[in-house]
Amino acid sequence: MSDLIDDPREGENAPEFSVSELSGAIKRMIEGEFAHVRIRGEVGRVSMPRSGHIYLDLKDDRSVIAGVIWKGVAARLTTRPEEGMEVIATGRLTTFPGQSKYQIVIEDMKPAGMGALMAMLEKRKQLLAAEGLFAPDRKQTLPYLPDVIGVVTSPSGAVIRDILHRLRDRFPRKVLIWPVAVQGEKCAPEVARAIAGFNALSPGGALPRPDLLIVARGGGSIEDLWGFNEEIVARAAAASDIPLISAVGHETDTTLIDFVSDMRAPTPTAAAELAVPVRLELLGWLDQQQARLTRSLTQGVGQRGQRLRDLSRALPRADTLLDGPRQRLDGWGERLPQALIRSVQLRQVKLSDIRGGLRPANLTRRIGAEKRALSALSPRLATGLQRGIDAKREALGRRADRLKIEPLKRDVTRKRDEFTALSKRLSDVANRQTADWQGRVEALDRLRETLGYKATLQRGYAVVRGDGAVVTNKKAAAQAQDLEIEFADGRLSLAEKPARKTANPKPNPPEQGSLF
Incomplete structure (x- = not known):
């Protein structure tokens, strides 16, 4: 530092420095003394501007050191620094003359042991859970038989061979493989891009869009599986419109993607299953259903045929039904000529009685009286008709304004529009109500089938009845005289005690035949 010291002036014994000279000297001293250091501390404030650099604070219970991670180093970090995480940072100390402070330029950063990783994982888990990404109601139902299955895994590992082998044994399907790195710093971004890439495919395009995704990897340590704990992977899986199965690690391994996926499989082989x-x-199952359908149709046709034969025996003969009407028709036919003759005679007598009042002299007097009455009324008729016409004309004039055609047309048009709108509303309400009722009936029917004991019988169970009542223990079954077992396809009756044999059995009498 001798070159920085000026000769003392007369009366002064302290050298003079410029601000830049003093800052440069301090910078060279700190960088020379602390060229390479490792610091263990807790990450405080973290800032990530658009430049790609990371600015943070490293602290303990008494002190704070500012730190910076340049863009190139930040891209190589396997674990992004987060506030509250305990880390071990390796770098060199330097100063920032523009603000008169010192800082550490970090060249490598790792979590301080397993506890730090687990604490960071728990913090991420709580953050994603608070956003609702783990909620069961947002998980999608897996398709029963997907046409195309997308697999996100390493193409060179044993995982993809196990998945393909299991799919080939169970039900061969089309498989699209998106190769990714399954550990290391490239794992998380490649897996996230693979999930988003499968979702970006167009249905029915040249490259078919998968109906189901499987994200798979074999077992390993928490460091090996850490890529599947990254937030970008969890968010990509949560945003997937395609149902997703996570099969990362062995059954005891758990990563964040397991919580946000629609289904978790303990192993990649189980994911294929x-x-x-x-x-x-x-x-x-199809053969069983076909056999049941055939038996049901045959039995139904046979029962209806027997029912028809039974009803035909109970019906009377056709000629017997016509005997009574035929006899009544013969009786009416015999009485008809006499009735016609009697009716003609009665009308002749009535005509003779009326004919006496129809003599010409009587008719002439009646016509004369009517003419005189008509002559007396005719002068009054014209006056009465004129007054009636005047009154009607006056009433018609008062109502003329109300009977104009234009107002009537507007009124009819308005009423027609109101009627059309009301009819449409009524139709829409009726359709919605009918659809709602139909949906409720279908839901209740599915619930009835699910809760009924018939569904339990299909899984291999049986119902035992003794003397008509359900038997639930051995004692009740031993006391029952007659046991009956109900299976899924019918009932089987078992006689508890066989018929006692006698020394000289008598021959059974012949059965009484049916009258029908």
């Missing part, structure tokens, strides 16, 4: 059903089991 969850993705598709067993083809042979489906074919067997």
